[in-house]
Structure formats: structure tokens, C-alpha cells
Amino acid sequence: MDDGRVLTIGEFSRLTHLSVRTLRRYHDAGLLEPASVDDVTGYRSYSTDQIPVAQVVHRLRELDVPLAEVRTILRTDDPDTRARLVADHLRRLESELARTRAAVVSLRRLLEPDPAPVDVELRAVPAVTVAAVAADVSHDDVLAWYAGAMAELDAAVPVPSGPPGGLYDDALFQHGRGHALVYRPTDRPATVGRVHPVTLPAVELAVTTHTGEHDDIDVTYGRLGSWVVANTLAVAGPVRETYLVGPRDTPDPSAWRTEIGWPVFRVAVP
Amino acid sequence: MDDGRVLTIGEFSRLTHLSVRTLRRYHDAGLLEPASVDDVTGYRSYSTDQIPVAQVVHRLRELDVPLAEVRTILRTDDPDTRARLVADHLRRLESELARTRAAVVSLRRLLEPDPAPVDVELRAVPAVTVAAVAADVSHDDVLAWYAGAMAELDAAVPVPSGPPGGLYDDALFQHGRGHALVYRPTDRPATVGRVHPVTLPAVELAVTTHTGEHDDIDVTYGRLGSWVVANTLAVAGPVRETYLVGPRDTPDPSAWRTEIGWPVFRVAVP
DNA sequence: GTCCACCCTCCCCCCGGGGGAGGGTCCAGC
DNA sequence: GCTGGACCCTCCCCCGGGGGGAGGGTGGAC
Structure with missing residues (x-):
């Protein structure tokens, strides 16, 4: 040419x-x-x-x-590398698409008139030592990180003594980066790879349960928040999620159940 | 509450x-x-x-x-209006999605090694009077405008004497807005609604044919451009597209054929 | 009374361009 | 050779939806 x-x-x-x-x-x-x-x-x-x-x-x-x-x-003049870079971006577009779809679903639900009153329980949780994987992650990566960490946990904890859970620092939501920790309770936590024994401190939790996919979990968060404030409590510390029923248990999303626990303390009533 | x-x-x-x-x-x-x-x-x-x-x-x-x-x-506290506004935005997201998919398809084709040499014909086209709909449109609206204008043309021209076509001002691509004109040739053009008789000037066209969907028509444009320059010609005036075979003729996109004509004039060879 | 977390405003930065000012250059026609 | 107009140049400000950080005021727990 x-x-x-x-x-x-x-x-x-x-x-x-x-x-x-x-x-x-x-x-x-x-x-x-x-x-x-x-x-x-x-x-x-x-x-x-x-x-x-x-x-x-x-x-x-x-x-x-x-x-x-x-x-x-x-x-890059190597066509393979080039194709890989393009494919990477296409994957990002795909996940963006998924995010958009989730937001649409959640928005629809949010615009419906508010039906269900929230069912919140105040629960004192003792300190417990669990097998955990923790890291500083960005909000965009948290799903991928969660999948990897949970897989490693499953391998390291053959006989868990309860459902898995996670602790998520507030900064993760606020600023897109923050500390995250996922765990499985077990009687004998040990160090294997990224998995370490961690002692979760005792807290008082305001607990509610979200049913279904996580797309609109923020709605449940909002209801929980309203309840907490209405009961003159304040939020202190990372939120705790417990995955009672999840994708590993049933493929039917509508059966999933996630417990959300917000550490609270009583505010002096004026 | x-x-x-x-x-x-x-x-x-x-x-x-x-x-x-x-x-x-x-x-x-x-x-x-x-x-x-x-x-x-x-x-x-x-x-x-x-x-x-x-x-x-x-x-x-x-x-x-x-x-x-x-x-x-x-x-807006009217839930219907609100739902409509949201639905409008969702539609925009949908079309954005379609655009993205088209770009992906076209990109894949573009990254393949260049196979086909372009087949360009230099053709003198005489002035012709046609039934046309013209407007200043923005690039985002051009597809919707095209559909409406073509429907109106079809109604106004029961017996066309050739395939439909369009003229697109360069500013449309460059700056997102510009003059566009779609037409059907007919023996007796008349004024009906937005449809008016228009005389297209005689030009010399560099013509090539694009086969398939329009997703990657820019690739064909690029090849045509290379040919034009290689043959010491320069581009002058709006591009002319002729829809030889389109969605109205067959639902199979791979059979669509679009003629692209670029008005050219000879450049003095130094 | 002091400390520290929290709150305030204000300014500059990011991206990928568009709009426009103000000025230089090229070329065709006369 | 001159002129007009199309073309080209750089430079600066604008957009939206925030983030980062400076510099300073407030509130309440000890």
C-alpha cells in the first residue's frame, strides 16, 4: 500500500x-x-x-x-496481545451491562409503593474466632475478590460450623475502596494461604434479612437504617453480612437469604 | 413514618x-x-x-x-409521568447497548487482517429530479429520522423508478449535526407533506458497494477513501448512499447491499 | 478545658472533547 | 502581484459528576 x-x-x-x-x-x-x-x-x-x-x-x-x-x-504489534486487551475491555463492558441490568431491576422495585415493614432484631453477638480472608479492595473488584476468597476458604475449611459471612468497611461504599473480610466459622481455624484465623469482636447488631438477589439489597439497607435511627441507635463499625442461603445452596435467586447486621450503640435520648 | x-x-x-x-x-x-x-x-x-x-x-x-x-x-409526584421518564431513559440505555454491540462487531472485523481489495468504479452521474425529504438532523437522531422520512416517501411515491438513496452532509459526521436528505427516484415528483421535488446536481462519483449490515460501513468508507486518494482525486460534497438491497427487501442482513458514492474531482498531479 | 471527629466553603484535578478567539498560510482568480 | 476565503495553528474556557485537599469553624465526650 x-x-x-x-x-x-x-x-x-x-x-x-x-x-x-x-x-x-x-x-x-x-x-x-x-x-x-x-x-x-x-x-x-x-x-x-x-x-x-x-x-x-x-x-x-x-x-x-x-x-x-x-x-x-x-x-502492541503482537495481534494476540492486542486481541487480549480488546477482549479484556469487552469483558468490562459485559459486567457494566450486568450492573446496568441490576440497577434497572432495583429501580423498578424502588419505585413501587413501599409494601413490607422491615423486621429487625437487636442481637448481642459474642466474639468469635473464624477462618477469614481479608484485603483492601475496590468496590469494582469486590465481587471477583469475593469469589476467589470464598473458594479458598471452602478449600481450607472442610467442615464449617455455620454459614459464611463478610465484613465490609464503610469506606468501601463511600469512597470505592476499603477493607473487606470474608469468613467461614470453624472449630479449628488455621492459616492456609490467604486464610488466617481472625477474631471478630463482640458487638450488638441490628439484624434484618434480605431475601432474593443482591441487586436491590440497598433497599433493605435503607429500611434497616431507618429502623436503627428510629430506635435511637447509631451505627458503629463495618456491616456484617451472613449468607444463610446463597448461590452455593440453590440456583433459585428468590430463595437466597442474606442476613444484614449493623453494629449499633445506643444514643442518649435528648 | x-x-x-x-x-x-x-x-x-x-x-x-x-x-x-x-x-x-x-x-x-x-x-x-x-x-x-x-x-x-x-x-x-x-x-x-x-x-x-x-x-x-x-x-x-x-x-x-x-x-x-x-x-x-x-x-414530578405523578407516578405515571415518573414511570414514563424512567422508561424513556431505559430506552436510551437500550439503544446505547445496541450501539455498543454494533461497535464490538465492527471492531472484530477491523482487527482481522485486511482481506478484500476494494472494488471502486468512477461514474459520471447526470442531474436528476427526485422526491425527497430533507432536514438538519443530529447524528443521534438520524436513524429515527430516516425511518420516518422513508415511510413518508413510500406513501408519497407509489411507483418509484429505482432504489431509494440518501445524501449526508459531512458536518453530520464531523460535528454531530448536519444536513441529510433521503429520496426515491420517480417520474413525477410532487409535494406531499414533507416530501418535495429536489434536483440532485450532476457529479462524478467514486462508487463502491458495501455488503451486509451498516455496523461496519465505516470500514468500506475507509477503503473507498484510500482509493480516492490513491487515484489523485479529492472529495467534494455530501456522500451519496443508495440502498440497493435493504431491510425492506430481505430480512437477511448479509444480503443487504449499499452503494456508497463520494463526489470527487481530479487533483492536479504535481 | 482540651481534643478530636466532624462539619463548612473554596479551589483545582480528572476525562474527552466542543466553542471560540486571535492569528498564520495556501491557492485560485483577477 | 494582490486579494479573499478556506484552511490551518495554538491557547483558553466550558461541560458533568464527582475526588483530593486546604484552611477554618463546631460539638460533645472526657
Whole structure:
């Protein structure tokens, strides 16, 4: 493919359907360098060879691939690596799609008139030592991290003495990063890989149970929060979830049951 | 639901999983006003009644509903109107999804090694008077506009003398808005509703044919562009598409054939 | 009375562009 | 050779939906 003629930025723009402005930005970002730049006038020149490259960029941007990542994709001339990077992004899009669907479901439920009164129990929980995996995670990764950690726990704790659970720091929700811990109770916790014995402190918990998928678990959180405040309590410490019935127990999401426990303490009544 | 206690912004933040920062922003945006604000200290106070509202906002934001639209949704207390607004946004998400899928398909094709050499014909087209619908449209609306205009054309032109086509101004691709015109050739063009007789000027066209869905029509555009430049021609005027075989002819997308014609003129060879 | 967590406002940063100002350059027609 | 207009350049500000952090005021538990 010989470049019979060099193109001005305007011509190149018309041929690629990328705006002149955007082409200049891509140049500045080191993403699509013009074939040459006149030192005196600063005029950019493009070659026809660059049309397919520009189209790849166009497509990747349509998929909301960040410019920086487009750059790395283009810099890689190994087609396998390139395909992998693209596939990674496609996976991200898939999970984004799943998130969107979950939000839609939950929104529908939220807009329905509020039916069920919340059923909350105040429960004193003693300190207990469990087998746990803990880490600082970001909110986006927490699901994947949870799956891995729970698999490791299952391998390390052949005979659990109760349903698994998790503790989630508030910062995880507030700032997208925070401490998370998943555990299985067992009589003989030991250290295996990432699994360590951890003693969960005694707390007083306001406990309610969420039934069904986790898509709209925030609704249950909200009801629990209202109850806590109405009963002149305040929240202190990470939330505790206990997975009474989950995907490991039954494939039917409507049968899942998750206990949510919020550590509370009594507020002086004014 | 009585508000037993007022909450500080921090407490409200923990109960709703919205960051303090975000709550302040929502206040500034007139989206989620605190129950009261202390005139002296500026401290915001929230009521437990606002927890469900905050959750609705949270969900809508997860769906990327702009703050301004969230505000209108909340201001409307008619549940039907509210449901309609939400449904509108869901439709937008759906089309976004379709766009993403199309981009994925096209990207896959683009990353494959370039197989087919392009088959371009240079063709002198005489001026012709057709029945046409024209408008300034935005790129996002062009598909919907096209469908409506073509339906109106079909009604107004019972006996067309050839396949339908369209002319698309370059600004439409460059800046998201521009002039578009769809037409059906006929022996007796008349004015009916939005349909008017229009004389398309004589041009010299570089013509190639795109086969299949329009998802990756830009690839064909790119090949055509390369050919045009390689043959020392330049582009002048709106692109012309002719829908030889389309959805109206067969439901099988792989059989669709779209002729793309780019008005060109010869460039002086240096 | 002191400490510390909490709250306030204000300003700058991120991304991927668009809009526009203000000025230089190229080329066709006269 | 001159002029007009299309084209090109850089630079700065704008958008939305927040995050990070500075600098300072408040409230309540000890």
C-alpha cells in the first residue's frame, strides 16, 4: 500500500469521520501521530496508510476505551496481545451491562409503593474466632475478590460450623475502596494461604434479612437504617453480612437469604 | 413514618452509601435538599424520610441519568409521568447497548487482517429530479429520522423508478449535526407533506458497494477513501448512499447491499 | 478545658472533547 | 502581484459528576 499523496488534516478528517479537533487531540495524546509535521507552519500531514488505524481508534473510542488504553493497544504489534486487551475491555463492558441490568431491576422495585415493614432484631453477638480472608479492595473488584476468597476458604475449611459471612468497611461504599473480610466459622481455624484465623469482636447488631438477589439489597439497607435511627441507635463499625442461603445452596435467586447486621450503640435520648 | 431523629450529613451518608461530598453536591444541585440547614453553622440536617429518596437518586445515577433529569423525576409526584421518564431513559440505555454491540462487531472485523481489495468504479452521474425529504438532523437522531422520512416517501411515491438513496452532509459526521436528505427516484415528483421535488446536481462519483449490515460501513468508507486518494482525486460534497438491497427487501442482513458514492474531482498531479 | 471527629466553603484535578478567539498560510482568480 | 476565503495553528474556557485537599469553624465526650 503506497501513499500516493499526503493529506491535510481536513482531508483526513473527511475520510475518517473524525473531527479535526479530535485528530489534533489524538496527536497531542501520542495516539495517532501525523505522518509528518511542518516545522515552520506546524501543519500536520497524514498518509492514507493511517486511515485503518484511525478507524480502529474510532471504534475503540465508541466502546469507551480510554485514550491511554487505545494507545497501548496500538503500540502492541503482537495481534494476540492486542486481541487480549480488546477482549479484556469487552469483558468490562459485559459486567457494566450486568450492573446496568441490576440497577434497572432495583429501580423498578424502588419505585413501587413501599409494601413490607422491615423486621429487625437487636442481637448481642459474642466474639468469635473464624477462618477469614481479608484485603483492601475496590468496590469494582469486590465481587471477583469475593469469589476467589470464598473458594479458598471452602478449600481450607472442610467442615464449617455455620454459614459464611463478610465484613465490609464503610469506606468501601463511600469512597470505592476499603477493607473487606470474608469468613467461614470453624472449630479449628488455621492459616492456609490467604486464610488466617481472625477474631471478630463482640458487638450488638441490628439484624434484618434480605431475601432474593443482591441487586436491590440497598433497599433493605435503607429500611434497616431507618429502623436503627428510629430506635435511637447509631451505627458503629463495618456491616456484617451472613449468607444463610446463597448461590452455593440453590440456583433459585428468590430463595437466597442474606442476613444484614449493623453494629449499633445506643444514643442518649435528648 | 415519623422522623424520630434528625441526622447529620455523616450519619445520613453511612445510611445511604452516598459520600458526604456527593450529598453536598446533590444539595447544591437542588436535587436532595437537607431537611434543614443551620443558618449559623451551615450544618445540614437530614431526616430518615429522605433515605428512600436518596436511594432512588443513587439508582438513577447508577443508570447514568443526568442530575438534571433526576431532579425532574423527583419533582414530578405523578407516578405515571415518573414511570414514563424512567422508561424513556431505559430506552436510551437500550439503544446505547445496541450501539455498543454494533461497535464490538465492527471492531472484530477491523482487527482481522485486511482481506478484500476494494472494488471502486468512477461514474459520471447526470442531474436528476427526485422526491425527497430533507432536514438538519443530529447524528443521534438520524436513524429515527430516516425511518420516518422513508415511510413518508413510500406513501408519497407509489411507483418509484429505482432504489431509494440518501445524501449526508459531512458536518453530520464531523460535528454531530448536519444536513441529510433521503429520496426515491420517480417520474413525477410532487409535494406531499414533507416530501418535495429536489434536483440532485450532476457529479462524478467514486462508487463502491458495501455488503451486509451498516455496523461496519465505516470500514468500506475507509477503503473507498484510500482509493480516492490513491487515484489523485479529492472529495467534494455530501456522500451519496443508495440502498440497493435493504431491510425492506430481505430480512437477511448479509444480503443487504449499499452503494456508497463520494463526489470527487481530479487533483492536479504535481 | 482540651481534643478530636466532624462539619463548612473554596479551589483545582480528572476525562474527552466542543466553542471560540486571535492569528498564520495556501491557492485560485483577477 | 494582490486579494479573499478556506484552511490551518495554538491557547483558553466550558461541560458533568464527582475526588483530593486546604484552611477554618463546631460539638460533645472526657
